[in-house]
Amino acid sequence: MPERLIAIGDVHGCRAALEGLLEAVGPRDGDRLVLLGDYVDRGPDSRGVIDLILELRESHDVVTLMGNHEEMMLGVVQGRSPASWWMRYGGKETLASYDEGADPSDLPKSHIKFLKGLLDYHEEEAFFFTHGNYVHNEELDRQPVEALRWTNLNERKPKPHKNGKTAIVGHSSQKSGEIVDLGHLVCIDTFCHGGGRLTAIDAYTRRLWQVDRDGHPVESGGK
Structure with missing residues (x-):
């Protein structure tokens, strides 16, 4: 069991925020970090966010989930989805972070490998993590993708899961x-x-760390 089990919410291309949050958390040996997805789109530096996560994985125990924005991005990269749909929801900003005039074929191979390796969910002894939501009476390994990555809590707040574990999710801003x-x-x-804000939480203690978009610490409980 990890010493600290720390989840990090939706980054959306805000590398400065992720850098500031990691500095505040101070990941150490024995910690496990669970990133809940939506690393890309909308913010200014999606490429930088993925680079930072790849760097972090070299020295720490990091679990990375797939968000709906990574699903859109990967679908375009693999030619399964129209680029126009992704562009409407932040793809334009993501491609711009790679280079002016970049298109999906310009992504580094390491980033495509990263996208392909993202997980649907992660489960621990007393907790489980998904990007967005879940179906309460369905086993985790049989959850529909629509629930895991696309269903907002405003649409449906799920009942406690049948496994009795606490869910930690992102997606619903x-x-x-x-x-x-x-x-x-x-x-x-x-x-x-x-x-x-960008938020991290220690699942065991419910301790929160929050930073603003520029990576400056923010006290929870008030803007």
Whole structure:
């Protein structure tokens, strides 16, 4: 069991925020970091975010989940989805972070490998992690992708999962900058790219760390 089990919410291309958050958390040997997805789109430096995560994985225990934005991005890269759809939801900013005039074929192979290797969910002894949501009466390995990556908590707040574990999720942006804690579910997407915060939480203790888009620490409980 890791000493600290730390989840990080939706980064959305805000590398400065992720750098500041990691500095605040101070990952150490024995920690496990679970990144909940949506590393790309909307913010200014999606390429930099992926580079930073790849760097982090070299020295720390890091679990990376797939968000709906990575699903869109990978679909375009692999030619399965129209680029126009992704462009509407942040793909334009993501490609610009690679180079002016870049297209999906210009992505580094290491980044494509990263996208392909992202997980649907992660499970621990007393917790499980998904990007967005879950179906409460379905086993984790049989969850529909629509629930894991696309279903917002405003559409459906799930009941406690049949496994009895606490869910930690992102995806449903909290424009107040405050997390949602339902007891059986905690949502830590706090709208970093839109002027909110980037949040990390220690699942064991519920300790929070928050920074603004520029990576400066923010006290939880008020803007």
